[in-house]
Amino acid sequence: MESIATRFQPPAWVVDEAQQRLVLFVNHVLMQEKEAQDRLARKKGSVLHVRGGPFGIDLLITPAGLLDRAPVAVKPDLLISLSADSPALVVQSMLAGKAPPVKIEGDVQLAAELGWLAENLRWDAEEDLSRVVGDIPAHALADAGKRVLAALRQFLAMRPGGPASAVSTVNAGPVNDPKAAT
Structure with a gap:
Protein backbone atom coordinates (compact mmCIF):
# COMPACT_ATOMS: atom_id res chain seq x y z
CA MET A 1 0.00 0.00 0.00
CA ALA A 88 5.78 8.84 11.95
CA LEU A 89 9.10 7.20 12.87
CA VAL A 90 10.95 10.40 11.96
CA VAL A 91 8.60 12.52 14.09
CA GLN A 92 8.79 10.04 16.97
CA SER A 93 12.60 10.04 17.02
CA MET A 94 12.70 13.85 16.85
CA LEU A 95 10.21 14.13 19.73
CA ALA A 96 12.41 11.76 21.71
CA GLY A 97 15.28 14.20 21.23
CA LEU A 121 22.33 24.47 17.17
CA ARG A 122 18.95 25.12 18.79
CA TRP A 123 16.18 27.55 17.98
CA ASP A 124 15.39 29.89 20.87
CA ALA A 125 11.65 30.15 20.29
CA GLU A 126 11.15 31.99 23.57
CA GLU A 127 13.51 34.78 22.45
CA ASP A 128 11.63 35.18 19.16
CA LEU A 129 8.26 35.15 20.93
CA SER A 130 9.44 37.80 23.39
CA ARG A 131 10.00 40.22 20.52
CA VAL A 132 6.35 39.85 19.53
CA VAL A 133 4.43 39.45 22.80
CA GLY A 134 6.91 40.50 25.50
CA ASP A 135 9.08 38.57 27.94
CA ILE A 136 6.49 37.31 30.44
CA PRO A 137 3.92 35.98 27.92
CA ALA A 138 6.76 34.48 25.85
CA HIS A 139 8.10 32.64 28.89
CA ALA A 140 4.60 31.35 29.72
CA LEU A 141 4.02 30.19 26.13
CA ALA A 142 7.43 28.51 25.94
CA ASP A 143 6.82 26.77 29.26
CA ALA A 144 3.41 25.55 28.07
CA GLY A 145 4.98 24.32 24.84
CA LYS A 146 7.62 22.37 26.79
CA ARG A 147 4.92 20.75 28.91
CA VAL A 148 2.89 19.78 25.84
CA LEU A 149 6.00 18.31 24.22
CA ALA A 150 6.84 16.36 27.40
CA ALA A 151 3.28 14.99 27.54
CA LEU A 152 3.47 14.01 23.88
CA ARG A 153 6.78 12.22 24.47
CA GLN A 154 5.30 10.39 27.45
CA PHE A 155 2.22 9.42 25.43
CA LEU A 156 4.34 8.05 22.58
CA ALA A 157 6.53 6.13 25.01
CA MET A 158 3.52 4.48 26.65
CA ARG A 159 1.65 3.45 23.51
CA PRO A 160 1.55 -0.27 22.63
CA GLY A 161 4.91 -1.30 21.26
CA GLY A 162 6.59 1.77 22.78
CA PRO A 163 9.61 1.39 25.06
CA ALA A 164 7.63 1.97 28.26
CA SER A 165 4.71 -0.34 27.40
CA ALA A 166 6.36 -3.37 28.98
CA VAL A 167 6.77 -1.70 32.38
CA SER A 168 3.80 0.66 32.65
CA THR A 169 1.03 -0.38 35.01
CA VAL A 170 -2.35 1.10 35.84
CA ASN A 171 -3.61 1.20 39.42
CA ALA A 172 -7.33 0.38 39.31
CA GLY A 173 -7.98 1.40 42.94
CA PRO A 174 -10.27 4.27 43.92
CA VAL A 175 -8.92 7.77 43.37
CA ASN A 176 -9.35 8.78 47.01
CA ASP A 177 -7.70 5.62 48.39
CA PRO A 178 -4.54 6.78 50.27
CA LYS A 179 -2.87 3.41 49.53
CA ALA A 180 -3.30 4.00 45.78
CA ALA A 181 -1.35 7.27 45.98
CA THR A 182 1.82 5.55 47.26
Whole structure:
Protein backbone atom coordinates (compact mmCIF):
# COMPACT_ATOMS: atom_id res chain seq x y z
CA MET A 1 0.00 0.00 0.00
CA GLU A 2 1.38 3.40 -0.99
CA SER A 3 1.87 5.92 1.78
CA ILE A 4 -0.04 9.17 1.71
CA ALA A 5 3.23 11.10 1.35
CA THR A 6 4.11 9.34 -1.90
CA ARG A 7 0.61 9.76 -3.36
CA PHE A 8 0.27 13.41 -2.36
CA GLN A 9 2.00 15.73 -4.81
CA PRO A 10 1.53 19.39 -3.92
CA PRO A 11 1.61 22.00 -6.67
CA ALA A 12 5.08 23.22 -7.65
CA TRP A 13 4.42 26.70 -6.24
CA VAL A 14 3.61 25.20 -2.81
CA VAL A 15 6.85 23.21 -2.81
CA ASP A 16 8.80 26.28 -3.94
CA GLU A 17 7.28 28.48 -1.22
CA ALA A 18 7.80 25.84 1.48
CA GLN A 19 11.45 25.44 0.50
CA GLN A 20 11.99 29.21 0.58
CA ARG A 21 10.40 29.43 4.05
CA LEU A 22 12.55 26.55 5.27
CA VAL A 23 15.73 28.29 4.06
CA LEU A 24 14.65 31.54 5.76
CA PHE A 25 13.95 29.72 9.03
CA VAL A 26 17.26 27.82 9.02
CA ASN A 27 19.14 31.04 8.26
CA HIS A 28 17.32 32.78 11.11
CA VAL A 29 18.50 30.07 13.50
CA LEU A 30 22.03 30.13 12.06
CA MET A 31 22.27 33.91 12.53
CA GLN A 32 21.66 33.47 16.26
CA GLU A 33 24.89 31.45 16.58
CA LYS A 34 28.10 32.98 15.20
CA GLU A 35 30.05 29.71 15.60
CA ALA A 36 27.53 27.92 13.36
CA GLN A 37 27.95 30.51 10.63
CA ASP A 38 31.74 30.38 10.92
CA ARG A 39 31.72 26.59 10.56
CA LEU A 40 29.51 26.72 7.48
CA ALA A 41 31.49 29.59 5.93
CA ARG A 42 34.53 27.28 5.82
CA LYS A 43 32.54 25.10 3.39
CA LYS A 44 31.24 27.99 1.25
CA GLY A 45 30.18 26.97 -2.23
CA SER A 46 29.36 23.42 -1.13
CA VAL A 47 26.00 22.02 -2.16
CA LEU A 48 24.00 19.56 -0.12
CA HIS A 49 20.91 17.67 -1.15
CA VAL A 50 18.46 16.80 1.63
CA ARG A 51 15.75 14.26 0.84
CA GLY A 52 12.87 13.12 3.01
CA GLY A 53 10.53 10.71 1.26
CA PRO A 54 9.33 12.22 -2.02
CA PHE A 55 10.52 15.71 -1.08
CA GLY A 56 14.03 17.07 -1.56
CA ILE A 57 15.92 20.34 -1.56
CA ASP A 58 19.34 21.40 -2.84
CA LEU A 59 21.09 23.92 -0.59
CA LEU A 60 24.15 26.07 -1.32
CA ILE A 61 26.37 27.28 1.51
CA THR A 62 27.04 31.00 1.08
CA PRO A 63 30.28 32.85 1.99
CA ALA A 64 28.41 34.31 4.99
CA GLY A 65 27.84 30.83 6.41
CA LEU A 66 24.16 30.82 5.57
CA LEU A 67 22.11 28.71 3.17
CA ASP A 68 20.49 29.47 -0.16
CA ARG A 69 18.72 27.22 -2.60
CA ALA A 70 21.19 25.82 -5.08
CA PRO A 71 20.73 26.27 -8.82
CA VAL A 72 19.03 23.40 -10.61
CA ALA A 73 21.28 20.63 -11.98
CA VAL A 74 24.21 21.32 -9.64
CA LYS A 75 25.85 18.12 -8.41
CA PRO A 76 25.66 18.01 -4.59
CA ASP A 77 28.80 17.53 -2.49
CA LEU A 78 26.75 15.80 0.20
CA LEU A 79 23.55 13.77 0.05
CA ILE A 80 21.45 13.39 3.20
CA SER A 81 18.43 11.07 3.00
CA LEU A 82 16.02 10.21 5.76
CA SER A 83 16.29 6.45 5.85
CA ALA A 84 13.06 5.92 7.76
CA ASP A 85 10.25 4.57 5.63
CA SER A 86 7.64 6.04 7.95
CA PRO A 87 7.23 9.79 8.55
CA ALA A 88 5.78 8.84 11.95
CA LEU A 89 9.10 7.20 12.87
CA VAL A 90 10.95 10.40 11.96
CA VAL A 91 8.60 12.52 14.09
CA GLN A 92 8.79 10.04 16.97
CA SER A 93 12.60 10.04 17.02
CA MET A 94 12.70 13.85 16.85
CA LEU A 95 10.21 14.13 19.73
CA ALA A 96 12.41 11.76 21.71
CA GLY A 97 15.28 14.20 21.23
CA LYS A 98 17.13 11.92 18.84
CA ALA A 99 18.21 12.52 15.28
CA PRO A 100 16.10 10.62 12.77
CA PRO A 101 17.88 7.79 10.97
CA VAL A 102 19.69 9.19 7.94
CA LYS A 103 21.88 7.97 5.11
CA ILE A 104 24.83 10.26 4.34
CA GLU A 105 26.98 10.14 1.20
CA GLY A 106 29.72 12.49 0.07
CA ASP A 107 32.03 15.10 1.64
CA VAL A 108 33.05 13.81 5.08
CA GLN A 109 34.15 17.23 6.38
CA LEU A 110 30.86 18.82 5.36
CA ALA A 111 29.00 15.95 7.02
CA ALA A 112 31.02 16.53 10.21
CA GLU A 113 30.16 20.25 10.22
CA LEU A 114 26.47 19.47 9.73
CA GLY A 115 26.70 16.88 12.51
CA TRP A 116 28.08 19.57 14.82
CA LEU A 117 25.20 21.85 13.84
CA ALA A 118 22.65 19.11 14.52
CA GLU A 119 24.09 18.54 17.99
CA ASN A 120 24.67 22.15 19.03
CA LEU A 121 22.33 24.47 17.17
CA ARG A 122 18.95 25.12 18.79
CA TRP A 123 16.18 27.55 17.98
CA ASP A 124 15.39 29.89 20.87
CA ALA A 125 11.65 30.15 20.29
CA GLU A 126 11.15 31.99 23.57
CA GLU A 127 13.51 34.78 22.45
CA ASP A 128 11.63 35.18 19.16
CA LEU A 129 8.26 35.15 20.93
CA SER A 130 9.44 37.80 23.39
CA ARG A 131 10.00 40.22 20.52
CA VAL A 132 6.35 39.85 19.53
CA VAL A 133 4.43 39.45 22.80
CA GLY A 134 6.91 40.50 25.50
CA ASP A 135 9.08 38.57 27.94
CA ILE A 136 6.49 37.31 30.44
CA PRO A 137 3.92 35.98 27.92
CA ALA A 138 6.76 34.48 25.85
CA HIS A 139 8.10 32.64 28.89
CA ALA A 140 4.60 31.35 29.72
CA LEU A 141 4.02 30.19 26.13
CA ALA A 142 7.43 28.51 25.94
CA ASP A 143 6.82 26.77 29.26
CA ALA A 144 3.41 25.55 28.07
CA GLY A 145 4.98 24.32 24.84
CA LYS A 146 7.62 22.37 26.79
CA ARG A 147 4.92 20.75 28.91
CA VAL A 148 2.89 19.78 25.84
CA LEU A 149 6.00 18.31 24.22
CA ALA A 150 6.84 16.36 27.40
CA ALA A 151 3.28 14.99 27.54
CA LEU A 152 3.47 14.01 23.88
CA ARG A 153 6.78 12.22 24.47
CA GLN A 154 5.30 10.39 27.45
CA PHE A 155 2.22 9.42 25.43
CA LEU A 156 4.34 8.05 22.58
CA ALA A 157 6.53 6.13 25.01
CA MET A 158 3.52 4.48 26.65
CA ARG A 159 1.65 3.45 23.51
CA PRO A 160 1.55 -0.27 22.63
CA GLY A 161 4.91 -1.30 21.26
CA GLY A 162 6.59 1.77 22.78
CA PRO A 163 9.61 1.39 25.06
CA ALA A 164 7.63 1.97 28.26
CA SER A 165 4.71 -0.34 27.40
CA ALA A 166 6.36 -3.37 28.98
CA VAL A 167 6.77 -1.70 32.38
CA SER A 168 3.80 0.66 32.65
CA THR A 169 1.03 -0.38 35.01
CA VAL A 170 -2.35 1.10 35.84
CA ASN A 171 -3.61 1.20 39.42
CA ALA A 172 -7.33 0.38 39.31
CA GLY A 173 -7.98 1.40 42.94
CA PRO A 174 -10.27 4.27 43.92
CA VAL A 175 -8.92 7.77 43.37
CA ASN A 176 -9.35 8.78 47.01
CA ASP A 177 -7.70 5.62 48.39
CA PRO A 178 -4.54 6.78 50.27
CA LYS A 179 -2.87 3.41 49.53
CA ALA A 180 -3.30 4.00 45.78
CA ALA A 181 -1.35 7.27 45.98
CA THR A 182 1.82 5.55 47.26
